[in-house]
Amino acid sequence: MKIAILNGSPRKGxxxxxxxxxxxxxxxxxxxxxxxINLAGKKIAGCLGCQYCxxxxxxxxxxxxxxxxxAVLDTVDMVVFASPIYWFDITAQLKCAIDRLYAxxxxxxxxxxxxxxxxxxxxxxxxxxxxxxKSTVAYLQWEDKGIFTIPGTTDKGSIKNLEKLNDVYEFxxxxx
Ligand SMILES: Cc1cc2nc3c(=O)[nH]c(=O)nc-3n(C[C@H](O)[C@H](O)[C@H](O)COP(=O)(O)O)c2cc1C
Numbered sequence: 001m002k003i004a005i006l007n008g009s010p011r012k013g014x015x016x017x018x019x020x021x022x023x024x025x026x027x028x029x030x031x032x033x034x035x036x037i038n039l040a041g042k043k044i045a046g047c048l049g050c051q052y053c054x055x056x057x058x059x060x061x062x063x064x065x066x067x068x069x070x071a072v073l074d075t076v077d078m079v080v081f082a083s084p085i086y087w088f089d090i091t092a093q094l095k096c097a098i099d100r101l102y103a104x105x106x107x108x109x110x111x112x113x114x115x116x117x118x119x120x121x122x123x124x125x126x127x128x129x130x131x132x133x134k135s136t137v138a139y140l141q142w143e144d145k146g147i148f149t150i151p152g153t154t155d156k157g158s159i160k161n162l163e164k165l166n167d168v169y170e171f172x173x174x175x176x
Pocket of ligand 1: 009010084153157
């Protein structure tokens with residue numbers, strides 16, 4: 001299937017990007033077509049809530065890099081949200097892109113499968129991010145394919161030493 005993964009971490013080559021690339025490797029090995037999007041390098045403003053998109057076929061009034069992100073999401077079957085935990089939640093960069101999905105709120109989404117990949121320094125810090133994800137999935141009637149959390153990641157690259165990274169690889173590989 002066609003999959004897009006949204007990486008919400010601003011640290012290039014950091015733990016979340018390694019986790020993202022690990023997922024991509026597994027998913028590609030089993031024949032999926034995967035597009036990785038590093039959100040932090042893009043100019044994506046917050047949703048204005050103006051509902052211009054509701055009366056303009058999902059076109060957002062703001063002309064920024066979210067246009068290209070939405071164009072990709074309009075072609076895929078599944079979207080994976082990946083983020084480090086920042087203050088007990090996903091990063092602002094990922095939240096900004098999720099808010100802008102409002103442009104598909106009325107017309108509907110092309111994808112209907114999702115997953116969530118999170119990493120953090122400490123364990124037990126995932127409640128807010130998971131609650132937001134689960135409520136959104138339930139509200140939009142998406143099919144949750146899995147939630148993965150990898151605590152114990154601090155220094156850049158430290159995730160490579162953790163066994164749980166392999167679960168993300170196997171998850172990617174299990175998809176078809
Ligand atoms: C601004 C900021 C806030 C963070 N907040 C938390 C937190 O609330 N709980 C936690 O366990 N780790 C927290 N961390 C640690 C990161 O989640 C962790 O280092 C992660 O591996 C960073 O991923 P990256 O390499 O993709 O940047 C925070 C890091 C930053 C930079």
